Amino acid sequence: MRTELTERLGIEHPIIQAGMSAEGGPALATAVSGAGALGTIGSIGAGPDVLEQQIKRCRDLTDKPFSVNVVTFDWAPFGQQLLEVAIEQQVPIVTLSFGNPLPSLERCRAAGVKTLVQVQDLESARAILHAAPDALIVQGNEAGGHTGRRGTLNFAAQVLDLAGNIPVVLAGGVGNGRGLAAALAMGAAGVVMGTRFKASEEFADGGPPxxxxxxxxxxxxxxxxxxxxxxxxxxxxxxxxxxxxxxxxxxxxxxxxxxxxxxxxxxxxxxxxxxxxxxxxxxxxxxxxxxxxxxxxSSGLVDEIKPAAQIVAETVQQAEQLLGQVAARTGSAPA
Ligand SMILES: Cc1cc2nc3c(=O)[nH]c(=O)nc-3n(C[C@H](O)[C@H](O)[C@H](O)COP(=O)(O)O)c2cc1C
Structure with a gap:
């Protein structure tokens, strides 16, 4: 499944596993990246030393691209220090979310790190599009963890109309191939899934007993x-x-x-x-x-704890099947 997102990030499938605090660690991120999607280690909830170790662990476990998520509200614990660790360690991709991500986006760009930014409202979407990130993640209220007030679908549709050639990715409420198919059909370049990957075998594997x-x-x-x-x-x-x-x-x-x-x-x-x-x-x-x-x-779409690679494979397979059916049902040939 190729989209502008897969092209820009060098991945096979247009699925991003959400950074989920320091708990969503290297085992999950590298299982997802190994399956051809984009795995992410979260960082909030632990200090810079832990993040550095986790990045090194990812490097030991995979040579595929992975991302580090940094939460950018001003008073987030260790916020700027965590970003500097990610940059020093030359991670391939950083994902920013919350507060004012603009200064961090500029910092990443200057360091040559590909940067995705997650936004929760239209004003922020406009400001970030202006700064041209590698992709913009539009996060709707259905999402797990922290999120804004907008519903995913209508918010994404509005942003897609504004985005020009910047890939837009949907987050919030996507738990299987139906959500991925819907996102691609509306013009998005991929999806973020958090809740679905929390209920994976690898989430927080290696945490304290x-x-x-x-x-x-x-x-x-x-x-x-x-x-x-x-x-x-x-x-x-x-x-x-x-x-x-x-x-x-x-x-x-x-x-x-x-x-x-x-x-x-x-x-x-x-x-x-x-x-x-x-x-x-x-x-x-x-x-x-x-x-x-x-x-x-999207908890309602989770029926079993599964290995992350299986979640990626099943999501892609279901989306491909659905998109094929849409083309057949509506008589429209795939572009
Ligand atoms: C357990 C959990 C932890 C999360 N932690 C973070 C985080 O540390 N940083 C962040 O930017 N987003 C975080 N999120 C939000 C995700 O980035 C993403 O927007 C969300 O999971 C998408 O919706 P979904 O849960 O329906 O898949 C978290 C989500 C969950 C479920």
Missing amino acids: ESAAVLRWQKDAIVASDGSNTLYDEILDNAYGLAWPNQVTGRALRNRFTQEWEGRHEELRQKVAAEPPFAFVQGLARSPETAINWAGE
Whole structure:
């Protein structure tokens, strides 16, 4: 499946595995890249040393292109330092998201690193298109993790009309080949999938043993979800004591923590502020029933924990089949 995205990035399939904090580590990224899509290591949640080790690990495991995701809101922990590590290590591709990614885009470009930027609103899309990234990722509200307020399809359609020759990639709600086919049919150059790859065998493989049970529970909860039990609410950030930029909030699966705190922003903010940094969220993380399970509505499309390479192969196969059927059904020959 060739698109402007695969051409520009030197990959075989127009699928990007989302950077998912430092947890989405080298095992997942290199399994995805090895399968011909673009694997990504996340960086938020750990320090520069961990990122450097993870980049080196990716290099040991694959010679295919992979990406490093850096979160660019001003007060993101270690934000700029993480970007500098990625540049020093000469990673092939960097993916930026949130806040103001423009200075980081310029920094990457000056260093000769291919750069993808994920945006959540139209104003940012216009500004980033003007700066001509290697691709623009349009992220809709259905997404897992942090996201904006726009629905994926109509937001992407608007941006596609503005994008000229810059490849546009859809993120948010894509969990299988139907989403990929829809994205390509509307003119996008590919998709990002996060939630689907969180429920892969490789996600967070190699993490601390004490988190293994929580993680297994989280993946099982994504499999069990029909897509209707996610929550988009500030309490998810209040639990960390972090404020994300305007119009950006987290989406996660409902659980005992969300049941207890949904909508009680101010109360939770005050409780968390009275405790040492990150103590509250670390307390939540100890139990599977309270740990924040970042995941989006595409949870409803996840029916099994699978190896990442199988997810890539099945997604491509289903999209190819569907696009062929569309051409046959509508009497339109593929271009
Ligand atoms: C578990 C999880 C963690 C995420 N962490 C990050 C992150 O660290 N940086 C980032 O830019 N986006 C992050 N995202 C959002 C993704 O970049 C992407 O937009 C989203 O996963 C796409 O929607 P989907 O979950 O429906 O596939 C995360 C998403 C999930 C599910």
